[in-house]
Amino acid sequence: MAEEIDYEALGSKAGLGVNMLAGALAGITEHAVMFPIDTMKTRMQVFATSPAAVYTGIGNAFTRISSTEGMRALWRGVSSVILGAGPAHAVHFGMYEAIKELAGGNDEAKNQWLATSFAGASATMASDALMNPFDVIKQRMQVHDSQFRSVFTAMKTIYRSEGLSAFYVSYPTTLTMSVPFTAIQFTVYEQIKKMLNPSNQYSPVTHMIAGGLAGGVAAGATTPLDVAKTLLQTRGSSKDPEIRRVGGMVDAFRIILKRDGLKGFSRGFTPRVLAHMPSNALCWLSYEFFKVAMRE
Known part of the structure; x- marks a missing residue:
């Protein structure tokens, strides 16, 4: 019988390109x-x-919007x-795999918790720099009574009326959120995957369960x-003068606390967790599948 191949070895042997393509398709x-x-x-x-x-x-949101x-x-x-x-x-995924390998995340003799957390946080800083402008456009198109129906129309309008800073005013907040989110997600994922699949073989069920739980924990936190x-990314679409003047994360926290108290910080908690659990399960399932498929 042929010897079983440890599919996780792909991270260090298949090259950065394969991991990046797998990550893109999964995302x-x-x-x-x-x-x-x-x-x-x-x-x-x-x-x-x-x-x-x-x-x-x-x-209520689904019924009324639809x-x-x-x-x-x-x-x-x-x-x-x-x-x-x-x-x-x-x-994101290309940098994660590369840094995890360099930091010893694939070496059981080293601190894998620290290595995967560091790799996940580093990968997030780079990927968010690329994604932030697209996220701003996405949310401007999602809001109630949005004037935008085209990505490029939204991009041009936002740039002309608010300048380049509109696409990055939320970047510090995004990083403040995404670095712990990703560190939690990757660490929980790796640990649950290791508990459920100690033999380290390709296991779609394991990837879905570990990915879903990791996404839910990170999203809730x-x-x-x-x-x-x-609030920062949709400020330009608001008719509220105070919100339109918000300049950063501290201002956003002040407005949320002032208007809605501590409960305001849990707005959207349920759909956020509900979205991240299956989406993260699907993302990790897709990522692990594409890694194996492209190697084969």
Whole structure:
């Protein structure tokens, strides 16, 4: 019988290109499938000035958006995610695998928790720099009564009216959220995968369970920062003068606390966790599958 090949060895043997391509395909798959729930999360996090744009829960958001704007409204902005997710996730997974290998994350004799956390955080800083402008455009297209129907129209309009800074005003907040999110996600994923699959063979069920749990834990822990990020990224679409003047994460926290108290930092918690659990499960399943498929 032929000797079993440890598929995890792909990270160090198949090259950066394979990991990047696998990551790009996984990222596009993840974001596209769960996009409607992400739209509902964005709508619930925005401080609306019109009662028509206030949603009391995920069921209420789905019913009202689909009945008043049509099902297509739930997918508005998905093209921006597809354009950005490919290169951003390619950089993310490529850097993650490279740094994890260099830091000893594949060596059982070294501190794998520290290595995977460091690799995940480093990968996030690079990928968010690419993804942030696309995320701004996506959220501007998702909000209630958005004027944008095209990614490129939104990009040109935002740039002309608000300047380049509009695409990066949320970047510090995004990093503040994404670095712990990714560190938690990758660490939980690797540990659960190791517990469920100690033989380290290709196991789709293991990747889905570990990915889903890791995504849910990371999403729940970082929801307060996501609320602030949404406020910053949609400030230009708001009719509220105070929100339009918000200049950074501290200002966003102040407004959230002032208007909604501590509970304001949990806005969109349920759809965020519901979106990240299956999307992360799908992302990791796709990533591990594409790694094996491309090697074969």
